[in-house]
Amino acid sequence: MKKQDMDWTPAQLPSGRHGLSREFVMNSQRTRLLGAAIVIAGAEGYAGMTVSAVIAKAGVSRKTFYEFFSDREDIFLAAFDLVVERALDGCRAAYEQEGSWTERLRRVLEQGLTALAEHPHEARMGFVEVLAAGPRALQRRDAAMREFMQFLAPGYDAAAERDGAERIPPLMPEAIVGAIFEIVYARVLQERTAELPELLEQLMYCALAPFLGPAEAAAEAAVGGERRRAARRKSA
Incomplete structure (x- = not known):
């Protein structure tokens, strides 16, 4: 089994x-x-x-x-809600740990990507099959995406410290989450779900660059990438 x-x-x-x-x-x-x-x-x-x-x-x-x-639509929606609840619970627990916003966001992404890689059935249901389950399922998907936007809201405060918040449109968290969902969708559709944790560094950059600028986003993203590489070397 x-x-x-x-x-x-x-x-x-x-x-x-x-x-x-x-x-x-x-x-x-x-x-x-x-x-x-x-x-x-x-x-x-x-x-x-x-x-x-x-x-x-x-x-x-x-x-x-x-x-x-x-x-069957009714049970699909209930199962989808359960999958989303489980994912959000894990991400919120990761986010609530102490640290800077970038550290907490990194933990959220790492938690989410790792969980998806470990549970490919949930990943396929939540990112691929939900698109085939009708308009009510799409509404649930949109609601789930809005929940994940909350982790990006502090980016405006980070940008304000660099006098850049006024240049960032209000829809930026929606754009970032939408892009990440699309990237995950493509990997799951191609049956490459196990590779998702390897995208952590790149997705961190995508999430941070609009708020911190390219240079600082690249530096912050590289921290997580180096940690993963060090962990792999240690376990090898």
Whole structure:
């Protein structure tokens, strides 16, 4: 069983009398359904994420499925929300650690890229298959992108210290997040998700340059790149 399956899909409950509460059973069933949806969407695409495929993988009945979800779009949206919540929780935890804004932003990017590389099913669902799941899914994607913009807002303060904030348009965080999402999308689509952590230095530069200028952005980005190279040399 793949790591993604184990992360998201708990073992089936024993049949017959088991003494477990109804709430526990329902939570387990719903979690198995969501985990199955994530794995199937990531492996087979939204087109392959049928209700039949989901219930077969989750090991629950069709009746149980419809107790939680109205159709496959409904479960896709719920699973997408879960993936986004998990990603944001990890990024927020990284961002809330002490350090300068650039250090905290570096941790956010490193956390996000590493998590995507370790969970390719989630990456494919969140960046590729969401585009095939209809207008409601696109609205959820747009909302998720807005959440990630919060990490860039302090860039205006950093720019103000260099008398450059007034030259930066208000949509700059939207442009940066949009560019990063597009770059990640392309790698995931090409099944190069494992390579995402290697983009940390370049994406740091892209995120910082509008606020700090090219020279300082390059210097800050290089710090993270050198740390990764040193870590690889140490583990080799």
